[in-house]
Amino acid sequence: MSVxxxxxxxxxxxxxxxxxxxxxxxxxxxxxxxxHDFLIEAIPHRAPYVPRVHSKHEIATVLEYDPNVDVSSLFFGIADL
Structure with missing residues (x-):
């Protein structure tokens, strides 16, 4: 297997x-x-790519938006990633 x-x-x-x-x-x-030990040791307790848990206040602010703001420019070129 190691080969x-x-x-x-x-x-x-x-x-x-x-x-x-x-x-x-x-x-x-x-x-x-x-x-298994390999997975327990290989995966850090909190991986850097795992998003942090947001408070209810932060979630409420994220969900608020202005429908009159054009956000299409924010996604320009995203298909090229």
């Missing part, structure tokens, strides 16, 4: 070995896989 995924850590290879087992009785379930 197929040369940059994988030992924990990653161990998890992969348990996930690619043909027998469903021996293969890890989703719960077992998600509680």
């Amino acid at each position: 197929l995924v040369p940059l994988a850590s030992a924990e990653c290879v161990a998890l992969l070995r348990r996930l690619i087992v043909y027998s469903d009785e021996k293969r890890y379930s989703a719960v077992e896989a998600l509680s």
Whole structure:
């Protein structure tokens, strides 16, 4: 397995070995896989890309808008991303 995924850590290879087992009785379930050391250690407690939870006040302000404001210019070129 480490030959197929040369940059994988030992924990990653161990998890992969348990996930690619043909027998469903021996293969890890989703719960077992998600509680594997590789995933617990690899995923930080709070990933930087996870949006923070907003307060009710902030959500209320975000939902307020002026229908007379043209926001189409804000999305110009977004299809090019």
